[in-house]
Amino acid sequence: MSKKQSKSITKVSPLILKVDDSYRAVREAKSQNELKTALQELVNQASTIEEDLEAEKLQQSILKLHESPEDKEQKIANLVKSIHNYSRFDAIENGVYLESTLHDIDRSLARKLRNDLVQEHKVKSLSDNLLIDLLANAYFRAMRTSSAYNVIVQTKEGGVLKDKKIAPLLKELNRTIQSANQQVLSVLAYLKQRDQKPIKVNIKTQGAYIAQNQQFNKTA
Numbered sequence: 085m086s087k088k089q090s091k092s093i094t095k096v097s098p099l100i101l102k103v104d105d106s107y108r109a110v111r112e113a114k115s116q117n118e119l120k121t122a123l124q125e126l127v128n129q130a131s132t133i134e135e136d137l138e139a140e141k142l143q144q145s146i147l148k149l150h151e152s153p154e155d156k157e158q159k160i161a162n163l164v165k166s167i168h169n170y171s172r173f174d175a176i177e178n179g180v181y182l183e184s185t186l187h188d189i190d191r192s193l194a195r196k197l198r199n200d201l202v203q204e205h206k207v208k209s210l211s212d213n214l215l216i217d218l219l220a221n222a223y224f225r226a227m228r229t230s231s232a233y234n235v236i237v238q239t240k241e242g243g244v245l246k247d248k249k250i251a252p253l254l255k256e257l258n259r260t261i262q263s264a265n266q267q268v269l270s271v272l273a274y275l276k277q278r279d280q281k282p283i284k285v286n287i288k289t290q291g292a293y294i295a296q297n298q299q300f301n302k303t304a
Contacts, residue, residue, distance in 0.1 A: 120204065142166040148189070182217045190224050205275050219271040225262035232259045 109122035145163040149156070179198045183191045201207070201216050237245050237254060 116152055138166070176213055176217070181215070185221055186224050187228060190228065194220055194224060205279060216277065217270055219268060219275075220268035222264045222271070226261055226268065229257055229260045229264065233261065 107126070110119065110126060113119035113122050142163075145159070146167040149159045150165055179195060182198060183194055184192050198216060198220050201219065202213075205212065205216070207213060207216055233254065236250060236257070239245055
């Protein structure tokens with residue numbers, strides 16, 4: 085066995101040990117509860133092991149890129165593929181999952197739009213990321229469906245095509261556009277309202293004093 089092969093096996097062995105321990109727990113389970121617990125642990129570790137393997141592949145792609153100048157284009161292609169494979173483990177946080185739902189033409193635009201929205205609304209939590217994805221997805225759905233609507237209904241001369249056969253299709257497209265527009269407006273309204281700072285109000289009257297804490301004090 086070569087040193088290179090030995091080094092590779094040494095790197096992977098901790099992952100193999102994890103799998104072996106999980107399989108052993110499944111094999112040695114003596115009750116239904118023990119079996120369920122062992123299987124759940126095996127499922128939980130499977131995703132972790134897969135992520136670790138992809139991380140190692142990404143590391144190897146980076147190292148190979150700098151080892152020698154030969155086949156640099158292929159090495160770059162492998163590196164890009166490794167980055168994509170690894171990024172799917174945080175697909176919600178980094179926007180990869182959003183991009184997978186869109187047309188190829190819109191993906192680079194969606195990435196910029198998402199990044200700008202994340203900065204604008206100071207997104208930090210997972211729930212905020214979900215809202216941003218819904219907003220961006222609805223926006224591009226509205227734009228893409230509007231484009232399809234115009235292609236179908238407009239003539240080359242700029243007129244409007246009048247054909248009863250396509251009326252049901254146009255109705256569905258219009259409904260999709262309206263639904264997407266409403267979703268965009270709803271999410272934007274929520275985000276803007278959430279971003280607003282609370283307003284302090286102090287009102288003095290003859291009979292009561294109304295402040296931010298809404299306490300009422302009688303005057304003499």
